[in-house]
Amino acid sequence: MKFSLVSSVAVVAAxxxxxxxxxxxxxxTWGGYAPQEVxxxxxxxxxxxxxxTTSNNEEMIAKLRAxxxxxxxxxxxxxxxxxxxxxxxxIYKPIDMSRVNADLFIPxxxxxxxxxxxxxxxxxxxxxxxxxxxxxxxxxxxxxxxxYTDLCDASVAGQVSYRLKRxxxxxxxxxxxxxxxxxxxxxxxxxSILDEVEAxxxxxxxxxxxxxxxxxxIKNLLRSGEVVASMAWDTGGWxxxxxxxxxxxxxxxxxxxxxxxTFVMPARGRADDAAYDWIDFVMQxxxxxxxxNTAGNFTAAVDGDAGVNxxxxxxxQGSFDQAAIDNIKWYPPVPAGLEALEGATxxxxxxxx
Amino acid sequence: xxxxxxxxxxxLLLAPILLWLVVLIILPHVGLFIVSISEKIGPREYxxxxxxxxxxxxxxxxxxxxxxxxxxxxxxxxxxxxxxxxIAYYIAKLTRGRTKTTLFxxxxxxxxVSELVRTFGWMILLRETGVISNAxxxxxxxxxxxxxxxxxxxxxxxxxxxxxxxxxxxxxxTLDSLDDSLIEAGYDLGGTSxxxxxxxxxxxxxxxxxxxxxxxxxxxxxxxxxxILLGGKxxxxxxxxxxxxxxxxxxxxxxxxxxxxxxxxSSLVVFAGLKLSxxxxxxTMGRA
Numbered sequence: 001m002k003f004s005l006v007s008s009v010a011v012v013a014a015x016x017x018x019x020x021x022x023x024x025x026x027x028x029t030w031g032g033y034a035p036q037e038v039x040x041x042x043x044x045x046x047x048x049x050x051x052x053t054t055s056n057n058e059e060m061i062a063k064l065r066a067x068x069x070x071x072x073x074x075x076x077x078x079x080x081x082x083x084x085x086x087x088x089x090x091i092y093k094p095i096d097m098s099r100v101n102a103d104l105f106i107p108x109x110x111x112x113x114x115x116x117x118x119x120x121x122x123x124x125x126x127x128x129x130x131x132x133x134x135x136x137x138x139x140x141x142x143x144x145x146x147x148y149t150d151l152c153d154a155s156v157a158g159q160v161s162y163r164l165k166r167x168x169x170x171x172x173x174x175x176x177x178x179x180x181x182x183x184x185x186x187x188x189x190x191x192s193i194l195d196e197v198e199a200x201x202x203x204x205x206x207x208x209x210x211x212x213x214x215x216x217x218i219k220n221l222l223r224s225g226e227v228v229a230s231m232a233w234d235t236g237g238w239x240x241x242x243x244x245x246x247x248x249x250x251x252x253x254x255x256x257x258x259x260x261x262t263f264v265m266p267a268r269g270r271a272d273d274a275a276y277d278w279i280d281f282v283m284q285x286x287x288x289x290x291x292x293n294t295a296g297n298f299t300a301a302v303d304g305d306a307g308v309n310x311x312x313x314x315x316x317q318g319s320f321d322q323a324a325i326d327n328i329k330w331y332p333p334v335p336a337g338l339e340a341l342e343g344a345t346x347x348x349x350x351x352x353x
Numbered sequence: 354x355x356x357x358x359x360x361x362x363x364x365l366l367l368a369p370i371l372l373w374l375v376v377l378i379i380l381p382h383v384g385l386f387i388v389s390i391s392e393k394i395g396p397r398e399y400x401x402x403x404x405x406x407x408x409x410x411x412x413x414x415x416x417x418x419x420x421x422x423x424x425x426x427x428x429x430x431x432x433x434x435x436x437x438x439x440i441a442y443y444i445a446k447l448t449r450g451r452t453k454t455t456l457f458x459x460x461x462x463x464x465x466v467s468e469l470v471r472t473f474g475w476m477i478l479l480r481e482t483g484v485i486s487n488a489x490x491x492x493x494x495x496x497x498x499x500x501x502x503x504x505x506x507x508x509x510x511x512x513x514x515x516x517x518x519x520x521x522x523x524x525x526x527t528l529d530s531l532d533d534s535l536i537e538a539g540y541d542l543g544g545t546s547x548x549x550x551x552x553x554x555x556x557x558x559x560x561x562x563x564x565x566x567x568x569x570x571x572x573x574x575x576x577x578x579x580x581i582l583l584g585g586k587x588x589x590x591x592x593x594x595x596x597x598x599x600x601x602x603x604x605x606x607x608x609x610x611x612x613x614x615x616x617x618x619s620s621l622v623v624f625a626g627l628k629l630s631x632x633x634x635x636x637t638m639g640r641a
Contacts, residue, residue, distance in 0.1 A: 058600050058601045058603075059600055061603065062599065062600045062603070065603070065605075087396045087397075088396045088397065088603070089397075089603075090397070165601070205586060208586050209500075209503065209586075210502075210503045210585055210586055211586050213581070224480070224481070224482040225482065226480065226481045226482055226500075336396050339602060339603065340602065340604070343597075343601070343602045343604070347414050348414065350586070350587075350589060351414045351417070351418070351587075351589060353587060
């Protein structure tokens with residue numbers, strides 16, 4: 001048995017070595033993170049082909065869980081969702097740091113992501129794109145909205161939208177003077193924070209026009225003027241700002257919520273070489289700038305912001321002064337089981353009248 | 354010898370449907386059931402039990418959503434029948450030849466585009482800055498924009514629109530098979546329009562009505578897109594809950610249990626509907 005295993009591994013290894021020149025990279029990522037021009041350059045340079053599937057955090061984990069980590073060669077979940085998903089489902093394999101050109105990464109982000117995505121001593125994630133969630137506000141119609149809880153103000157009644165997901169719970173908790181991240185490891189303390197937020201959000205419900213689900217949905221609502229203040233991603237706000245100067249992203253007083261989307265290797269991915277090639281390729285400063293220009297978010301690449309277009313930089317600086325950057329609340333890794341508590345709270349808010 | 358070959362032929366013909374049933378329906382359900390009876394006690398640790406089903410009955414939110422979904426689906430089925438019957442009657446009995454084909458085709462045309470596109474169409478019509486709201490303002494009937502989206506009425510409109518074809522088609526088929534001379538005889542014997550409808554047309558169309566209702570009810574109960582896109586902040590739908598459990602909560606165990614409960618509910622309602630209308634499933638499916 002052992003012998004046959006060894007020999008089959010040897011056969012597989014020999015086969016993969018032969019195919020090493022040209023592999024198909026099946027990339028599971030977010031919309032905008034793999035623009036066609038970048039793919040064309042990559043395919044021309046390395047000979048690999050790239051198949052892109054766009055998704056979101058929850059669907060990425062669900063897809064990989066369904067196949068025990070197969071079907072994709074590289075995925076890009078947020079850094080706080082890696083360690084718990086690995087603990088629960090074992091869907092990733094560790095990053096081989098010897099194959100990564102660490103000089104391409106901003107050292108502080110590389111280190112932070114590595115420590116957040118470590119499970120049983122192995123590192124599972126490399127940083128790629130980062131950004132924040134906060135408020136996207138039509139400043140002409142709702143200039144008074146500067147913090148999450150302002151969304152519950154009577155002046156914007158019926159013209160507010162946010163998602164019914166965990167960032168909303170956390171943003172509101174900070175705005176109410178609580179510290180949910182500090183309570184992550186204490187289920188009872190976290191539950192009492194959730195209870196306070198639940199009361200707040202249930203009371204806030206009449207103010208809400210609808211809970212949004214997809215990025216396009218909230219952009220439509222804001223563009224049409226049906227919604228004047230919302231909790232959303234910074235890029236959405238900056239994209240709308242290009243069409244309508246009144247609408248922009250506002251870093252909330254309680255702090256924007258910072259996320260880092262990463263590179264992880266699915267456990268049963270087949271094209272590891274292509275995956276490491278892709279990581280090296282997209283972390284080059286000029287390629288990183290191309291991705292920032294399409295995705296709207298900055299990357300963890302050294303000098304990646306040099307080639308970013310001036311409009312986007314101006315919008316970023318307009319939303320974030322140094323104090324706002326220092327005030328960003330970065331998501332720590334989510335302990336396993338926490339999401340069940342949040343889920344129950346979200347269900348109750350959804351059902352409340 | 355002959356019986357052997359015919360038996361072989363029988364099994365060969367049976368094979369595709371057996372394969373379909375076993376591979377695509379029975380096996381996934383067995384898998385789903387096994388997942389639904391495993392309780393999670395820790396990371397990567399599970400034990401067998403019925404805790405997921407217990408969670409459904411202990412949490413009012415779940416069974417209320419469940420009941421709400423069932424009631425709204427039954428309502429949508431009734432509305433579809435009320436709207437679909439006159440259409441089907443008109444197509445089957447009052448038109449001939451080319452007009453009939455054209456009308457039938459017109460019922461089908463909206464179904465040439467995907468459900469998602471149709472639902473977005475309704476969103477464009479109903480939203481605050483949408484077509485209907487603007488038209489009403491233009492005509493001076495209302496002063497400000499009206500929001501017609503994000504409520505239960507919008508869901509109802511969407512469900513009826515999505516499923517009306519599946520009511521009209523079986524109704525047209527059964528009404529077509531009703532001999533016109535029977536209706537004429539009814540008038541000759543002094544029947545009124547109402548009594549002929551009640552005594553002749555509806556009893557004859559009953560299998561079509563029942564099979565149309567079964568299909569529409571199933572489609573509404575299992576619909577995901579329409580309630581999620583058109584529904585508002587309070588509009589929970591059971592399929593949406595199953596999606597949430599599977600995808601955003603990573604709780605496949607509870608999601609599977611919900612899936613089984615939905616299966617049980619739809620079977621139960623169809624069974625009750627057949628009993629109430631005194632139809633048998635074989636007759637309904639055979640004639641419609």
